[in-house]
Amino acid sequence: MTVFFQQLINGLSLGSIYALIALGYTMVYGIIKLINFAHGDIYMLGAYFGFLAITYLHVGFFPAILISMALCAILGVVIERIAYKPLRNATRIAALITAIGVSYFLEAGTQQVMGTSVRAFPQVLNNQVFNIAGLRITEQQIYIFVTTIVLMLILQFIVKKTKIGRAMRAVSTDSDAARLMGINVDATISITFAIGSALAGAAGVLVGIYYSSINPLMGMLPGIKAFIAAVFGGIGIIPGAMFGGFFIGICEAIVSGYGGSLFKDAVVYIILIVILVIKPAGLLGKNVKEKV
């Protein structure tokens, strides 16, 4: 039983990462209905920004995460302005291909600039181990979990309580109506990208610290998994993304822990399909009746 709870803890740490990436996915999807395939690569760049900040500026954990979040936010906005904005009125599939193009560009560009090899992430947190009732919890795991929860609460506050959050919700419900009400739609979309990318940047630094290994292709699989997490919880819903992230992390940990490590991805996909078929709007989503 201890092993089972230990796996839960492992899963929660992994799930926190997925959740942070999924939050960005869900926000962008919620507002412009784009599967932002480049989001996983922003997470990867976040890890590299953190790596560079710690290695060359010799900063600690919190400054590194803030620097990375700021740079990713800028990058997110730049990508949105250059690549996605011209396609606002094109088909969604065209926008999707653009996102894939951006993703290729970021991956290959990073391989070119930073080299293709795996980099060891400098350790800025000491890794103390706490033993609680036979369970091992490391300091890093606590940092990851707490950072994720705090960021989500801040995000929830922004979206629900502030003016800009109200603008986001308005644009996501009906961008034309929002424009008529005097909301600057373009600015709102840019801010959404900025926030989503910043969260991915934070996830990148956290993953660098936790696994101490980063590489230019590290964003591909977590990107897809995070999207699944977002769909799983109900896309466009912030607690849903969070919930989906944790759920998938825990699933993977438990499946690998009990001898199915090769099928852990398959299990995730099967659960996704079952959820979609039974409840297409996601676990926390409301089923919207389609109007004819």
Add this chain to the structure above:
Amino acid sequence: MDSKNFFKLLTAGALSLTALAGCSNDGGGTTDEKVSIGLHYELKGDAADYGNAELRGSQLAIKLANENEDYQFTYEGIEYDNGSSENEAITISQRLISDGVVGVIGPSTSAPSAATYPILNDAQTIVVSPSATANNQTLVDPDDPNSDVYEYVYRVCFEDSYQGAAMAQFAVDTLGVQKVAVYGSVSSDYAKGLNTAFTEQLEKLGGQVVANESYQDGDTDFSAVLTSLASQEFDALYIPGYYNEAGLIIQQARELGIDCPIIGPDGFDANTLVELAGADNLNDVYFTTAYTTVDASEKLQAFIDAYTEEYGEAPAMFAALAFDATNLLIEAIEKAGTTDKATVNETIANMEFSGVTGDFTFDETHTPNKSVLVVELVDGVQETAVSVTPE
């Protein structure tokens, strides 16, 4: 309006491509006195890490050969990136043939290699592979050990089965191990071949594999499997795979309190392993290799110095193997005194080569007869190396 923009874009694109073409130096077109060697590596994509290390090893070998005044030819490396894709590997092989190379070094990994060999062999172009270690890789039908060997294909690394068996021998004889947990990659035939050979030899020697877990290359979270392993009993942990994952596995295993000996293949041999695992965690770690910096020969030391000077970092095993593969081809060309491919090929088949990864000749499958060394790491530093032959 739309189409106008589109053509503007196309023109701009074409212009920038021409500009790029101007500064790229791998364009082909050889002069009479230059001998072209194809460098066919995974520079992007999944296996880019290995491909780039090998490219550097090959480039260094060519550079040093051109500085060597005893050599009669000047060499030129023609680089291509196969993007770790088998399909691209085919066209690149054909490109290299039409570029008129004498021989090709690469690819780094087994799958692109398998797609490359039939084409290059048919064109009677020599291939020296630095690291295609899969069992029977140099045979026309790898599933049939009695099938013909590709006449023009050689490799300078050992076969997976050989070093897997050697590690089992070492584990039982020297470490006194009986129960082993195996945590291996399933993404490469390299790791799978090692796993099979290791298990077979171990069982032959009376040991047993008590747990067999797998991961995929690119995974970073091994804590779930290691947590369940930590609750079992075994004397050693064998990790057939490459340093990128092995480094993380070792780090996470040690943190979870798995303190038995950790053993592995030559895929451990890179500085990245130390960076990822942390030097403190690299005690009681052993791996099989052909190449060690312990008691380095003069030749090896010279290579390490030259490489470090050129690239500002110590060479990994991949770079050393590529350095040897390239030198093997160059030396054969010099020895044959001609760029005629058939003559050079014959020279290689009968050559006694002395390289930085050991002295060897080729057996009938064009695989080197090298002795396997087992290196022990103490605080991440190579401490001792002993030679092992599986019985």
Add this chain to the structure above:
Amino acid sequence: MKKMLNKANLYWLLFCVGGYALLMGLMSAGIIDAVNQTVIQTIIVNIILAISLNLIIGITGQFSLGHAGFMCVGAYSAGVMLKQIGGLNGFFIGILIGMVINAVLALIVAIPTLRLKGDYLAIATLGFGEIIRIIVLNMDITNGAAGLVLPRVVDFTILFVFMVVALLIVVNFTRSAAGRACISIREDEIASEAMGINTTKYKVIAFVIGALIASWAGALYAGNFYVINPGMFTYSKSIDILVIVVFGGMGSMTGSVISAVVLGFINSFLQSFSNMRMIIYGLALVMIMVFRPSGLLGTREFKFSSLFKRFTKKKEASQ
């Protein structure tokens, strides 16, 4: 019912035979060198993949990202049979087995998931494609991650014939009553349901035909390119096929063919820029989409019959 051999069909036949003879001639004369021969072989496989996906995405409007999974099944069926039986017989038996497996799989996938729409369908089919790949990765007969090393049994003629047959099937399907039904589903699912079209049935039919043709592409790949392994059939492969379809114009088979040819040669050309290749490719994708979001041809098709019409109109005008 019109005659089978009307003027347009005759021209198509001539066009195919002529194209085949021309390419064959250029190849045997050595004007198309080995590199370009391989590029053409790749293009043919990609054309088959693109039109089969176009049938699902472009014609029927169902966004599938699981196409690589169907290709994977086709490739492995042919590959395993090539290993077990060998030769062209093994290859063709493999194709048949692949088609049977794919038909069953496509039905299993289609019936529950085709109820989903848009991105949800995309992510569900992506999941199915990956599940197929993971199963293949963990099977013994497929030799796991290492994959299969195969002899080359397919030549240009076989590739070309399969391509023409695939084109014939897809183009004729889109022009049949069932094809019209599919197009109406793409345009407005609810309206077509109101018109009495059994939308689920036609979606499933299009999906199954697409999957069957994708399995040919996989088999041809296995028979032509020496090596197959599960790493080739990840969702990135599905995305590559999608890129061809969207670049050519969704719903336009001519577009898919042209785009497979153009992208094939661009990719081959970029091989000379070993390091910058993927960077340029990524940028090119973004720019193409920004400047031409509906693809090269939109939904237009090249037709001999419309060529005649234009020609005769001009004649009439000049008279």
